[in-house]
Amino acid sequence: MKFRKLLLCMLAGIFLAGFANIYTYAAEEDQNVTVNTDTTDKTAGTQNDAANTNIVTVPDSTTEDLQKPADAAGTANADTAKEETASADNTTVKEQETKTADTTKKAPVKTKAKKAKAAKAAKAAKAKVTKKATVKATAKYSKADLRLLSALIYCEAGGEAYNGKLAVGIVVMNRVRVSAFPDSVKSVIYQRYQFGPATNGSLSRALAEYDNGKFNSQNEKACVRAAKEALSGARNITIGGKTKKFGSYLYFSGRLRGYTYRLGHHQFK
Incomplete structure (x- = not known):
């Protein structure tokens, strides 16, 4: 019996001691929660106050400082825009100057080409004229x-001046060139009754x-020279x-009916 009572007392003491510990732990937890809650509220309030204080106490200089960078940025943008416009204008001017320079460079080239072409044409024309003159000469x-022609001129115009000798030779060659007469010197000179x-x-x-x-x-040498000419x-x-143009005369004689020109002792038509 005594043993049982002792055991019950011990169990009761252990139970009471555990309950007391549980109550103490719960109380501490409540205090901690309360303290933490207050601290959090205080911290939040302090932060809110600080925030409110920061918002309310922003000095005007800050606004001015904020505006100044903005103004500076605007000014910088404006300057940049001006520089870009100036650069664009300079580029346009340079392009125009380049075009003008190119045009100026091209103009002399065209002028030189035209001059060279004209000089070439003139040279060709001169060569052509020279060639014709050479052919004639x-x-x-x-x-x-x-x-044959030298002997005929001597026989027909031996007593005439040089232009009279040449006129006889031209008439013979005029006949060679026209279709109404033979086409060679010999045939013209020996044509019957001419x-x-x-x-x-005498010939x-x-x-x-x-x-x-x-x-x-x-006199004979002058006849040869007239024949050559x-x-x-x-x-x-x-x-x-x-x-005096003599390319159309086909006849000559000392007595020629219907003549149109007289030279020395000869009449021509």
């Missing part, structure tokens, strides 16, 4: 034609002198410093 004729020396023997005697090398007097294409004669 060096017209091909045979020694037989020169021999030139008296070809039938009366044969002059040719014999030419062949024997005796056709060398001043007529064979080379001469169609004009000079009288008193004036040029």
Whole structure:
């Protein structure tokens, strides 16, 4: 019995001691929660007060400082815009100057090309004229034609001035060029009833002198020179410093019916 009572007392003491510890722990937890809650509220309040204090006590200088960067940024943007505009204008000006320079460079090239082309054309024209003149001066004729025409001129105009000799030679060559007469010097000179020396023997005697090398007097040499000029294409004669066109005359004689021009002892038409 005593043992049982002792055991119950011990159990009761242990139970009471545990309950007391549980109550103490719960009380401490409540205090901690309360303290933490107050601390949190105080901290929140302090933070709110600090925030309110920061909001309320922002000085005007801060606003000015905030505005100044904005103004500075605006000014910087404006300056940048001006610089970009100036750069664009400079670029445009440079492009225009470049175009102008290119145009200025191209103009002389075109001018040089035109001048070179004109010079080339002028040179070609000059060469053409020179070529024609050379052809006239060096017209091909045979020694037989020169021999025959020189002898005929001597027989027909041996007593005439040089332009009278040349006029006879031009008439012979005019006949060679037109279709109404034969197309060679020999055929024209020996055509029937045209030139008296070809039938009366005087032409044969002059040719014999030419062949024997005796056709060398001043008068005979002038006949040879007139024959060369007529064979080379001469169609004009000079009288008193004036040029007389003779390319259309086909006849001459001492007595010619219907003549249109008289030179020395000969009449021409």
